[in-house]
Amino acid sequence: MAANSGDLSALLAQLDLDDGNADHDKILQALNAHLAKSKNDVNLQHMRAVALLKLDRFDDALRQFEQGGDKLKQKAPLEYAYALYKTGKLEEASKVASGNSGRGINHVLAQATYRSENFQLASDVYHKLASRPQDGQAFESPNDININSLAVDAQLHWQSNGALSKKNKLGREDMEAFETAYNAACFSISRGELAQAEVLLKRARDLCLASELSEEDKKAELMPIVIQQIYLLNQLGKTEEAERLATEVSIPEVPDASTRHIAQMNGFASSGQTENPYLSKRKLDSTSHLPRNDRLFAFQQSLMDHNNYISELQSNKHEGVARSTLSKISTQPTSTTSFATNALSVLNAAANTKGLSGRSAIKQLLPLVHRRPRDVGLALTVVQLYCQESNYGAATPLLENFLKRLEDSADSRDHDVRFSPGLVAAQVALYAKAGRKAAVRSELAKATDYWRQQTKNPPISLLMAAGIHLIESHQPEDLEKAGEIFSSLLENDPNDHAAAAGLVAAFATTHPEKLSPAQLDKLTPVPRLIADVDVDALESAGIATPPYLQHQAAAKRPSPKEKEQPAKKKKVRQSRIPKEFDPNKKVDPERWLPMKDRSYYRPKGKKGKKRDAGLTQGGFVEEPKTNQAQVATGSGGGGQGKKKKKGKK
Template sequence: MAASTASSLASLLKNSTLEEHEQILEACNKTLKTSNSDVEAQHVKAVALLKLDRYEEAVKFIQGAGDNLRRAAALEYAYALYKTGRLQEAVEASSQLQERGARHVEAQARYRLEDALKTLEIYERLRSQGSGNEELDLRVNRSAIDAQAQWLGVAESKSIRKTAREDLEAFETAYNAACGSIARGEYAQAEILLKRAKEICKHSDELTDQQRREELLPISVQQLFVLLCLGKSTEAEEVAREIKAEEALDASTRKVAQNNLLLTSSTDNPFLAYKVFHTTPKIPSEDKLFSYQDIPLKSNKTTLDLQAYKFDGLTAPTSKPARQYRPLSLAPDDLLSSYAQATARAKNETSKGAIRRILPMLEREPNSIGTIITLVQLYVLCGDSTSAVELLESFLKRLEESAAEDEQDTRFNPVLVSILISLYKHRGQRAHIKQELAKAASHWRTRSNPPASLLSAAGVSLLESHNEEDIKTASEIFAKLREQQPHDKATAAGYVASHVNAEDSQNQLDTDKLTAVGDLIRDVDVTVIENAGIPQSSNALAIAQLGTSRKRGAPNGVESKPKRIRKSRLPKDYDENKKPDPERWMPMKDRSYYRPPKGKKKGKRGGDTQGGVVNEDLNVDAKPAATTVATASAGNKKKKGKGKK
């Protein structure tokens, strides 16, 4: 009986096609009922389950069948683990195999785990071993990994490829090149590449109509995001009308599409936006988003929660005592959680009362960087930049005094350094800016992969100094940056400026990379600039054009109305028919009609200088004669009364 069943299974497998996996599965089940230890039948059943996309069932079957099947179907087992989202187990299972297919499974699993650098190594090894009919697949996957490495910020500037002609030959590579441009913030270039990818996909003869719609959907979703970033709202609305999020095959694409469509909607009702955002079902574990997708979506969800006044759900985690011992972290998840909790505590307010409600939260979680940043922002919004600087400086000083290396790295993290420099710039403390950048550069120069933007800013700041030590430090910084990113023009300019007095062949090579001065001033008309003279303010230019004043005069032939004077400013005995005294501005003693009171002689006209004419004959610079002590005493001495001593 078992022999006949096995022969029928072999016959079925020989004559089977790709559409008969259900029949193959039924035959395997019949065989395993009579001989449950038949490894060949078990192996065929595992493959049939994979072909039918029943991955979870395949994993359970292989695990329950024993070690013999796990060894025989090791590649199938690793692939099933990958498809069910058990990525780390898939990496461990596939890395122990020597097959080429196992390398593909390992690369895909590591790609989902965002291990971009290791994935790049695997694909480089596969390409060096010969690609054969996998050339297009390897190029597509390699371009996807390049984009991911840039999204994660782990790609070295030397390894970033520019868009090549071969990238424009297939819509997959054009799409991945566009994703790389988005990661670098080059949205205009990404828009061009996405249009190219969409055009190739629409006219592809290798795709059915259903496949074409499935491939065009993620391209349109990405195109919508790029247009929103470029501020092209009209074009974004046209693309949004093409997107039908419900047609997406996977939940992750559906979620991203729904989020981008929500950004183009004109609804101002936060409760309606909250409802639309949560219409998509929960994303399963095997289809989870990448971190650079997940963080923005979580941020949008938190924003909608706050706008819908769902404060209790955001503030509840702060009541747990264990959070008091949370370590220092600048991870996006931790920062977003702290921002949300602090904002919920403040109940969306930006007043001093909101600050008072957040401060107890900082006392419980002194290492919460997100809470500190939120308080700094609130202090600035309330006009109290002094408290903002003091709060951040005290936190950074505590980290600086620590002996732990990770706390030192956190102290000079570009995020915190840039916030402190922004506060110093707001307060006009230029010396503090230079000092902070110099300290950050001194710390990161000893590290293998320092933040280039921070070192570049420190180098530029030090170049403005007249101190030889600062110039020397700047030259060392730009020399290190040139090794890290040799094709960057800003780095080349800094290197040339810091080595201006050095006779170096490399200096000349970097000078040749820069744009020539003649090209920079090609469109400048020197004659026009000279004739324009010194720039003047708009007020001065208006006065020069009108002659005397910017005030407009009355039109010709029209008499101007006399200015109306309020009664409160007029004297009580004011008579508009009476002519004002022409000498009313002169001191009373200097007026022509002044007569001194009886018993007093009229003083010499012009004796007093205040308000009158100065007599040049008087020696106003001469010192008055000193009065003798005896005379002064005699004048102040009182006559004693009788009988008094």
């Protein structure tokens, strides 16, 4: 039975999606009454779902779509995707939104992929929306795309995927509203630019206070800004200012559950008071329950888990932490560079050692390294313990063997980890500590060859470091490889002055014909480099002496006071002075030599003079007479001319 057309028109007139003053409770009551008569009316079901969404009853709205079946879902894909998104079913929401077109549903797709941490896809969607701003003038603010795009770029940097970010530099438009200024500050924090983030957060706070929002809305918007300021001030070491600002925040009044949880955790972490660890654990557990549609991001949750495990370790729950962390580590099928997973490995190592350190801890962890041969966090923990003991000779082969296992793995994902910048840098640091320059160049060259063969984006910092070390060797083959590296870096960024300088340094002596005037023009002119050099002072100073030789020369060179003062006589102990010693008598300098070897010795008697004459250098020496034997040629027995030895009597 269909609904009365007049009543339906009246309902449609009341149900204005953009009207925030509409009484959706009354509309919902009217819809319920009509649906009681026409349960299968798709239009009424659609209107009821919209009314429920307006009332923030997202679970009921999703239940309405499930009851309405495929017809209702196909009729209202935007509302269905939004209901899935608001109830925390992000993967399903992304699937529904990606299968439909329209600017509104693309916004839902971007938000769903953002919350599910598929930031690359979210960035692509926002970039697509930004390319056609005229399509969204009817229902979105001009700053909406910029605000959300900044948030996505910040998350990409927190994921260590900054190369995928669409924005690499903040602009003037990012400072115009408090929302964009706040997200710009988050973007700067993710890049480690804390000083710039501090300025941006202050501007975001000032813009929020000067906005036309109501006092209640201002208070709600200021809460995340102030909480972020407190975190940033603690990171900058400005603890007194952070404590003063913390007095302005009433944590129970923070409306957002995840922000409230972060504020509580930061308060526990920054508190300098030492309290009962069991009581601290109880406080942490009391604030860890978050709604399904307001979860923390992975990088935030990993830090929260980290704090929770540390609290349990302080409560002597070593076995429980060891089991829990190992269970999560085991879900990782292969080696990884993920901070969250490797942090769990470190905590697992701490739980297994039960508070031990140094050699005792290493002894406990070495069997685990053999049982978990591809655990990056565990291997680096043992390497760090060896380094703390100054046992670099044991740390280097341990890391070498670990990297060899990853390199020989059949899984290509292990190869990416093997040549990740962090592990390569750790191995290079150990080689440099031992003075193995050739091994440093070999390791960097191997990593460079691997990444240049991959289709994915290579780590720029690793390629730059490899090129610099290869230039220092001055070997033709190393210079050739360095030139190839810097050429690829210039192709990626033609304005990279460091890469241009490296290319010139690599090819200047081997292939000068490969250098173009444009590349040479990018270098700083020589007159500017030597503008502050005093040539006359350098010439008068003479040849430069290395610092270590200067130190040796200064140690040997007597000071002016030492030159003026006479040398002090060495005092001889009384026990070493002979009984008949006369201090006024000059001591014989050759008294330690035998009498016959002294310069003033003259032998007495005929025998002594004759023996002395025979020892005279250059004198005549009479050769002793000996019997000469004839030498026979040819081969023979050789035993016939020998005397027979006498036997023992």
